[in-house]
Amino acid sequence: DQQVKQNSPSLSVQEGRISILNCDYTNSMFDYFLWYKKYPAEGPTFLISISSIKDKNEDGRFTVFLNKSAKHLSLHIVPSQPGDSAVYFCAAYDHGSGNTGKLIFGQGTTLQVKP
């Protein structure tokens, strides 16, 4: 079962416009969510995170929104730039037993920002 789902495999936007990437999760026990960005042939890099006690977190051009009742989060990039073109992964912590914290990832969304 996919506990973290990114249902849109790809997204294309024009430079300067807003990019909205979506993520759904099934486990109501998840309490911390992260977004990663990945370029080809490189490891993912951390972008932004949000705790379940918040509904919004902002860092520069990146904002993450969390809707706990809908088990949904989204990443907004404003304005989008060509250098933002990458694969974006949503992730959530499954703490399970203790504090070990498995990090569960979605399938990823490939964002293309056109000049």
Added chain:
Amino acid sequence: DVKVTQSSRYLVKRTGEKVFLECVQDMDHENMFWYRQDPGLGLRLIYFSYDVKMKEKGDIPEGYSVSREKKERFSLILESASTNQTSMYLCASRAGGNTEAFFGQGTRLTVV
């Protein structure tokens, strides 16, 4: 800055070979992870470790084993490589609590 280093960027191995992928982190993190990335499937957790000599299976442990003899080093072992293990392998580490994980640059493994 945290640094997670994987021993190889690219590897080509033959079917049936025993393959070792090494990962070293320099930030004294308790937790280390091995993932594989495949198109359309995202990052899938193979194994993780929360302490020296401790390990837990992830979602797809079959065909793999791991070793963590020292805190900074986490090795992934393919006991007998098969073509369906051709993939991008990613190592990560993180501290405890709600903290981000840091990834290595990845190893592109091709099994022929």
